[in-house]
Amino acid sequence: MKKIILSFVALILLSLLLTSFLPWWSFCIAAIAIPLVFELTPLQSLFVCLAGFLGIYGGMAFWIDHANGSLLTTRIGELFGLKAWNLVILSAVIPALIGGLFGFGTASILAKKYDPKFLGGSIN
Amino acid sequence: MIKGVVSLLLGAILVFVLNRPWNLGETSIPPLGKFLMPTHGFWQNAEVQSPNKDEYTIATAGTDDVVNVYLDDRAVPHIFASSAKDAVYAQGYLTAQNRLFQMDVFTRSSEGSLSELLGDITLEYDRQQRIYGVGWAAEKAIEHWKKYPESYALVSAYCQGINDYIQTLSDRNLPLEYKILNAYPLEWTVYHSALVLKRMSLDLCFGERDLENSNTVEIFGKPLFDSLMPAFFKHQDPIIPKGTPWDFEPIDVPENEHVIPKLLGDQAPYIGERKTNDLLGSNNWAIAGTKTASGHPIVCNDPHLSLSLPSIWYENHIVTADYNCYGVSIPGMPHIIIGFNENIAWGVTNVGHDVLDWYTIDWTDESKEFYYLDGIKTAVEHRIEEIAVNGQPSVFDTIKYAKWGPISETGNYTDLAMKWVSHLRPLNDEVGTFYALNKSSNFDDYRKALEKYMSPAQNFVFADKSGDIAMTIAGALPLRRKEQGKFVSDGSKGFNDWAGFIPYEHNPFVRNPERGFVSSANQHTTDTTYPYYYDAFPYFEDYRGRTLNNHLSADRKFDRASMKSIQNDNTNLKCLDLLPTLLSVVNGHQMDEDQTYIFEQLVDFNCIYKHNDQAPIYFERWYSLLNRAIWDEFYIHREKYISYPERWFTIDMIVNDPSNPYFDDKNTEAIEYRNDIVLSTFENLSKSLREDGVDIKHQTWCAHRKNVIRHISRIPGLGHTLTKTSGHGDALNATHRTGGPSWRMIVELSDPVVAEVVYPGGQSGNPGSKYYMTGVDKWEEGKYYSVTLSRDPKTYKDQAIAQISFK
Numbered sequence: 063m064k065k066i067i068l069s070f071v072a073l074i075l076l077s078l079l080l081t082s083f084l085p086w087w088s089f090c091i092a093a094i095a096i097p098l099v100f101e102l103t104p105l106q107s108l109f110v111c112l113a114g115f116l117g118i119y120g121g122m123a124f125w126i127d128h129a130n131g132s133l134l135t136t137r138i139g140e141l142f143g144l145k146a147w148n149l150v151i152l153s154a155v156i157p158a159l160i161g162g163l164f165g166f167g168t169a170s171i172l173a174k175k176y177d178p179k180f181l182g183g184s185i186n
Numbered sequence: 187m188i189k190g191v192v193s194l195l196l197g198a199i200l201v202f203v204l205n206r207p208w209n210l211g212e213t214s215i216p217p218l219g220k221f222l223m224p225t226h227g228f229w230q231n232a233e234v235q236s237p238n239k240d241e242y243t244i245a246t247a248g249t250d251d252v253v254n255v256y257l258d259d260r261a262v263p264h265i266f267a268s269s270a271k272d273a274v275y276a277q278g279y280l281t282a283q284n285r286l287f288q289m290d291v292f293t294r295s296s297e298g299s300l301s302e303l304l305g306d307i308t309l310e311y312d313r314q315q316r317i318y319g320v321g322w323a324a325e326k327a328i329e330h331w332k333k334y335p336e337s338y339a340l341v342s343a344y345c346q347g348i349n350d351y352i353q354t355l356s357d358r359n360l361p362l363e364y365k366i367l368n369a370y371p372l373e374w375t376v377y378h379s380a381l382v383l384k385r386m387s388l389d390l391c392f393g394e395r396d397l398e399n400s401n402t403v404e405i406f407g408k409p410l411f412d413s414l415m416p417a418f419f420k421h422q423d424p425i426i427p428k429g430t431p432w433d434f435e436p437i438d439v440p441e442n443e444h445v446i447p448k449l450l451g452d453q454a455p456y457i458g459e460r461k462t463n464d465l466l467g468s469n470n471w472a473i474a475g476t477k478t479a480s481g482h483p484i485v486c487n488d489p490h491l492s493l494s495l496p497s498i499w500y501e502n503h504i505v506t507a508d509y510n511c512y513g514v515s516i517p518g519m520p521h522i523i524i525g526f527n528e529n530i531a532w533g534v535t536n537v538g539h540d541v542l543d544w545y546t547i548d549w550t551d552e553s554k555e556f557y558y559l560d561g562i563k564t565a566v567e568h569r570i571e572e573i574a575v576n577g578q579p580s581v582f583d584t585i586k587y588a589k590w591g592p593i594s595e596t597g598n599y600t601d602l603a604m605k606w607v608s609h610l611r612p613l614n615d616e617v618g619t620f621y622a623l624n625k626s627s628n629f630d631d632y633r634k635a636l637e638k639y640m641s642p643a644q645n646f647v648f649a650d651k652s653g654d655i656a657m658t659i660a661g662a663l664p665l666r667r668k669e670q671g672k673f674v675s676d677g678s679k680g681f682n683d684w685a686g687f688i689p690y691e692h693n694p695f696v697r698n699p700e701r702g703f704v705s706s707a708n709q710h711t712t713d714t715t716y717p718y719y720y721d722a723f724p725y726f727e728d729y730r731g732r733t734l735n736n737h738l739s740a741d742r743k744f745d746r747a748s749m750k751s752i753q754n755d756n757t758n759l760k761c762l763d764l765l766p767t768l769l770s771v772v773n774g775h776q777m778d779e780d781q782t783y784i785f786e787q788l789v790d791f792n793c794i795y796k797h798n799d800q801a802p803i804y805f806e807r808w809y810s811l812l813n814r815a816i817w818d819e820f821y822i823h824r825e826k827y828i829s830y831p832e833r834w835f836t837i838d839m840i841v842n843d844p845s846n847p848y849f850d851d852k853n854t855e856a857i858e859y860r861n862d863i864v865l866s867t868f869e870n871l872s873k874s875l876r877e878d879g880v881d882i883k884h885q886t887w888c889a890h891r892k893n894v895i896r897h898i899s900r901i902p903g904l905g906h907t908l909t910k911t912s913g914h915g916d917a918l919n920a921t922h923r924t925g926g927p928s929w930r931m932i933v934e935l936s937d938p939v940v941a942e943v944v945y946p947g948g949q950s951g952n953p954g955s956k957y958y959m960t961g962v963d964k965w966e967e968g969k970y971y972s973v974t975l976s977r978d979p980k981t982y983k984d985q986a987i988a989q990i991s992f993k
Contacts, residue, residue, distance in 0.1 A: 078225075085357075086223040087201045104190070122224040130232035134362075134954030138228050140903030141366070153222045153229065156204065160219075163197030170190025 066110060069100040073114040077161075089115065089157050093164035097172070104169040111165030112158050120154030207368045207577075214305060216368045220357070231362040232954040240988035248275045248346045249992050254979060255280065256986035260971065261949035261957040263990075264503040264982040270621065271343045273504045274520040276992055278347025281500050282374070285517040285951040286352070287363040288496050288898050290371055292518055293378045296385035297321045301581075302574040303369050304899070309575060316571040316583055319592035320388065323609045324380035330612050331376070337618035341376050344520035348374040362953055366901060369576065382518030383617075387608035389466065389491065390642035393723035394542045397602075398829040400446055400673045405823055408446075414831045417721065418714055419728055421834070423735045425645055425657060425706040426694045428713040434692050436717035439667050439685050447546045447676040449600045466490055466925065467727055468535035469734060469753070469918055470647040471705035472655040474698065479743040482936040483649035486749050487524055487533025488927035490920045493895045495905055495958065497947030499524075499929050504624070505977055511624040512941065512975050514929055521620035524931065526941060528975065529627040530650040531933035535706045537643035539663055540723040541607035543684075545590040545677030546600050554595070557588060558678045566593065590677055603677055605684070607662050608641045613687070616640040619660075629654040629697065636660035637690045645706040651935045656697040657704040659711055663688045666719045688718050703738045707731040707918070728834040729759040729916040746942060749932045754968035755918040760833060761793035761805050767841045768808065771864040780872035780882050797888035797912040806914075807875055809833075811867040812840065816848055840864070887912070891923045895946060895962070897953075904953045910966045919968075930970065942970035 077092035084091075093115075097107035127135050127150055135146035144152070204219030221227040249272040256264045263280045267273035282289065294300045298315025300308035331338050352371050364370060403411050468489040475481045491498055499514035504522065513525015524533050550556040556563045566586040573581045586593045590603035615638045622635030632648050636658050643661025648654070664671065664684040675682040694711050696704060709731030711720070737752050738744075769788060777785060784804045791801035813836055814821060820830050839846050844860035851858050858866075875882055880890065893911040897904035913919030913926065920926060926946070933941045948960035964970065974981060983989065 081223070081225040086220045086226040087205065090197065090201065093197075119224050123229060126224060126229050126232050126234060129234040130954060131956070133956060133958070134228060134232040137903045137953050141901065149222070153224055153227075156219060156222055160197050160200050160204075163193045163200070167190045167193030167195075167197060170193060171187060172190075 065100055065102070066106060069096050069102055069106075069110050070114050070117075072096055072100070073110055074118045077115065077157075078118060087160070089119075089161055090164045093161040094168045097165050097169040101172075102165075102169050104166050104173055107165035107169035108162050111161040115158040115161040116154045119157045120150065123150045123153040209305075209577075214367070216366055221365055226358050228362055228365055228954070230358050231365070231952055233950075233952060233956060235956060239986060241990075242988075243991045243993055244279070244350075246275075246279075246350055246992050248279075248343065248350055253992040255990045255992070256979065256982035257988040257990070258982060258985060259987060260501075260960050261987065262501045262503065262973075264505070264979075264986075266505050266979050268507055270340060270504075270506055270508065272992075273506050274340050274344040275347040277502060277504065277515065277520060278344035279351045279992070280347075280502070280990075281515070281517050282348040282351040284949055285496055285500060286348075286371055287361045288494075288951050289348070289374070289378075289382070289518045291898050292385050293381040296381040296388060297324070298571070299573065302576055303367060305576040306578060309573065309581065312573045313581070313583055316573065317585055317592055317594055318388075318392075318604070319569075319585065319587070319606075319609055320381070320384050321571075322569060322587075322592070323606075324377055324384050326609075326611050327380045327383070327616075328376050331380070331615075331617050334615040334618055337615050337621065338376070340520055340621060341379055341617055345374050345376055345379060361951065363899065363901065363904075367576075379519055382516060384608055385518075386516065387606075387642045389463075390536045390644075391539075391541050391607065391723075394540050394544070394671070395724045395829055396544045396671070396674045397449075398724075398827050400449055401823075401826050402820075402828040403446055403673065404449070405826070405828065411829075414835065415829060416835070418710065419726070419832070419834045421732065422710045422713075422726070422728065423732050424710040424712050425659070425731070426696050426712045426716075427699050427701060430696050430699065430712075432692075432715065432717060434689075436692065437665065437686075437689070439665055439718075441667055442681055445676065446673045447600075449546070449674060463492070463925070466492070466536065467538075467708035467730070467915075467920065468927075469705075469707045469730060469920070470533040470535045470645065471703060471734060471738060472531075472647045472649040472657075473738065473744050474649075474655050474702045475653050477702040477738075477742075477744055478934075479745045480934065480936055482651075482934055483653060483655055484744065484746065484749055485526070485531035485533060485647060485649045485933045485935070486753060486931065487535075487647065488753050488920075488930045489524065489534065489536075490926060491928040492925045493928060493946055494898045495895050495947055495953075496898065496951035497928060497945050499945055499947075501943070501945070501949060503973075503975070505979075509625045510975060510977050512973060513931070514945070519620075522624050523620055524929065525624075526931075526933045526935075526939060526975070527624065527626070528651075528939060529935075530632060530648065531935060531939070531941075532623060532632065532646055532648050533931060534644040534646055535708055537645055537659055537661060537663075537711065538708050538722045538726050539643060539711070540671055540721045541641070541643065541662075541664060542723070543590075543605045543671040543675055544602040545588070545605060545675045545682065547588055547593055547603055548678040549601070554586070554601070559589060560678070560680045564589065588677065589680075590683075600674075602674065607643075607664065610662070612640045613662060614638040614640065628652065629656060632656070633658065645711075647704055647706065649935055651937070651939075654698060655704050657695065657706060659694040660690075661693075663693060663718075663720065666721075668719045669721075670719070672721045692718070701739060705731075705734050705738055707734050724829075725832050728832070730918055730920060733757060733759045733918055746932050746934055746940070750942070750968065750970065752918060753927070753930050753932070754912075756795045756912045756914070757918075758793050758795055758802075758914050758916045760809075760837065760916045761791075761795075761802075764809065764837045764840060765791065765793060765805060768864055768868070771861050772868045775865060778872075780876075781868070783883060784872060785868075795887060795912055795914045795917055797910045798886045800883075800886060802887045802914065803875070803880065803885065803890045804871065808867060808871050811870055811874060812836070812863065815851065815863050815867055816840075818852055819848070893921065893923055893926075896924060906959060906962060908962075908966060927965075930965070932970070939975050941973045941975070943973055944970045 073096045077089040080088040251268040253267040253276045298312040470487040503512045511527040513522035548558045588603040590605040619639040639660040648656045707730035708727035710726045795802040893908035913921035946965040948957040950957035
């Protein structure tokens with residue numbers, strides 16, 4: 063559990079750092095690095111990446127939308143034929159999905175054995 | 187293992203797909219991964235307002251001294267600089283910070299390089315724009331501008347400000363439209379500022395009726411043309427009051443027999459497709475202190491243009507050691523274009539004189555490389571135009587130029603060359619005009635400033651604190667023989683060229699007329715006594731001018747409140763002139779339910795076009811049906827592009843000449859007179875409206891017109907639908923579906939100067955900003971903001987939402 067929480071926090075911080083200076087897809091580096099460093103299982107990686115990216119990017123999108131009074135999301139939504147809140151969700155789901163795929167993939171390749179225990183557990 | 191590889195691969199594919207743009211038919215989708223990413227995409231353009239004042243310094247080598255700028259609660263910058271050069275540098279930087287994409291689109295639409303941004307959807311537009319030779323004209327203009335180092339230095343400083351802003355841009359903070367279009371801004375040069383000036387000329391004086399008039403004469407003959415389309419309207423109240431003496435010895439323009447050349451081909455291609463929209467125009471006026479309650483002159487201006495988001499105007503205030511000037515500027519050009527300072531106020535309306543002529547080209551042979559000019563075989567010049575296309579290879583076109591200007595090769599029709607005042611090398615320091623106006627303190631300064639002005643010609647209204655009021659028609663106006671340029675000209679004869687330009691001192695002008703006011707609303711510039719010939723493109727205005735002068739000649743004392751009600755006057759004089767006659771004809775005739783409803787609405791109608799009324803819909807449609815029915819002899823030729831009798835003429839005929847033969851419908855054996863046509867069009871009225879899906883008993887004027895402020899590049903979602911817009915092109919509140927008063931200004935030259943202003947938009951060009959649409963509601967409601975003109979920074983500093991320093 064502690065590992066999950068730590069890796070969740072680390073993922074958020076690292077991806078924030080990366081995407082502040084590097085191109086938009088650089089959060090994938092975090093999706094690869096965190097499972098690697100924390101030795102997460104594939105399911106743990108999937109969970110951490112999905113929740114982490116949904117949390118950080120969804121949170122950002124939600125906060126920006128709120129602070130902007132949905133001025134811009136309403137207009138961009140009209141451009142795409144979507145509602146403002148649809149955009150908030152979409153903007154979180156895309157990095158979450160991609161990040162989840164990278165996280166799960168990395169952990170799957172690195173896993174020596176499949177660990178049946180979802181939360182923590184040792185490799186035996 | 188396999189699971190892992192597949193997962194990674196899927197992830198990589200998604201990144202790839204979302205990292206590039208896609209074309210879905212006509213729509214282009216930007217790289218969605220970047221666009222939707224909260225750290226990079228459109229989210230970064232969503233302005234998040236902090237409750238504290240934003241204060242920051244911009245390090246720059248572009249200013250000699252510190253410049254402090256305070257943004258007020260509408261984000262209007264109040265620029266405090268020690269020199270004009272520093273002030274316009276800051277003006278350029280701030281304008282770019284707020285309106286860069288707009289400036290980009292302006293210049294591209296002017297030159298014909300939109301495709302570089304928007305792809306092949308604008309290729310045909312760009313190709314046509316190259317044929318109009320605007321880039322060629324801009325290049326010539328800047329070579330001439332360099333001869334006036336002081337003015338050129340100011341334009342350069344402004345451009346430097348724009349570029350310094352562009353340098354700060356990265357993927358993350360690009361203006362929103364660039365993200366949507368997956369494009370980037372280019373470096374801004376003085377050439378681009380010249381393109382912006384040419385853009386104004388395209389919007390305001392790129393028009394004529396040469397082809398239409400020639401075709402009409404060919405079909406109907408000159409005597410009929412002259413009788414149905416006289417040049418002067420008998421009820422006209424010209425800009426320069428009737429009877430104003432012309433205090434100069436006119437230049438003799440050599441006469442010559444004027445022959446309208448025969449045009450070949452059955453169907454003229456619509457080479458004048460991009461003509462200046464004749465719905466554009468403006469109102470301005472100045473009332474002398476003798477007619478105001480305060481005893482101080484008042485100047486008013488509302489230019490009528492296509493409305494866009496962001497607005498064409500950028501409001502700003504410049505204070506230097508030499509001048510303190512407030513008003514609006516055009517993004518891409520320095521200085522204040524319409525405004526006021528501590529001593530004077532000025533405004534502009536468009537001059538409707540024809541300054542564009544078409545000339546036939548008499549080719550020597552089919553190669554179309556040589557043409558005859560006064561019997562001499564003359565070679566054309568070639569200009570190769572490269573049009574870049576986003577995502578595709580460039581397209582190259584060769585445009586041929588004759589002595590007259592660029593040639594439109596029209597297939598199996600006569601090829602025509604265009605001579606346009608804005609193509610010509612400027613005569614003077616045109617770009618110094620507005621700087622001189624910004625600094626002017628009296629009548630003499632104003633006159634001297636306008637001497638430099640070239641194009642697009644404008645009616646400049648003026649008043650100063652000492653009490654002078656004046657109207658100057660400023661700009662280069664061709665010296666013409668009678669009717670020269672009204673039709674297509676024979677380009678094989680050098681004699682058909684313009685004899686020069688009317689000297690500035692001979693341009694129509696009036697100072698302190700007896701009637702106590704000066705005004706213009708695009709009506710005829712002068713009465714018939716003006717010694718130089720001129721014609722209109724396409725027609726001079728007939729209703730707003732008279733409505734305005736009726737208001738201003740009233741025997742009363744005016745104040746700012748009365749100016750507001752005049753600017754927002756929705757009364758349509760065309761309706762007042764015609765409706766009573768129409769109603770008297772149909773009154774008493776049998777009507778069905780819809781007709782009865784319409785009739786009753788029209789009987790109660792006072793010709794004031796309010797947004798929630800229905801009668802304007804009925805009257806306008808009825809007039810349109812009448813016009814079509816009366817001039818059926820003309821409409822059958824409409825594919826050939828011809829001229830039509832003007833509205834005032836048609837209305838005069840309906841009201842005063844009921845047995846005129848033109849009322850007869852040539853399709854019927856019986857002979858119709860006025861009453862028959864009025865009745866039959868009234869009978870068709872409800873059917874015509876229903877066919878267009880109009881809910882006769884419920885639809886209101888604004889909903890019917892679907893008034894809208896469109897985004898500058900028509901990107902959906904970024905515009906705004908208006909819901910309470912009143913008015914009509916013939917009313918002083920001259921709104922139409924996509925246009926109207928783009929700025930309203932009322933300036934009272936008291937001590938201190940007091941001004942009230944509004945425009946239907948906001949200072950920011952960012953759709954994610956709360957300053958994108960600031961003034962729209964107030965504008966729709968006919969309300970204004972008060973502005974102060976202070977030299978003291980403290981006036982603005984405390985209430986500022988942001989303070990920016992350039993060091």
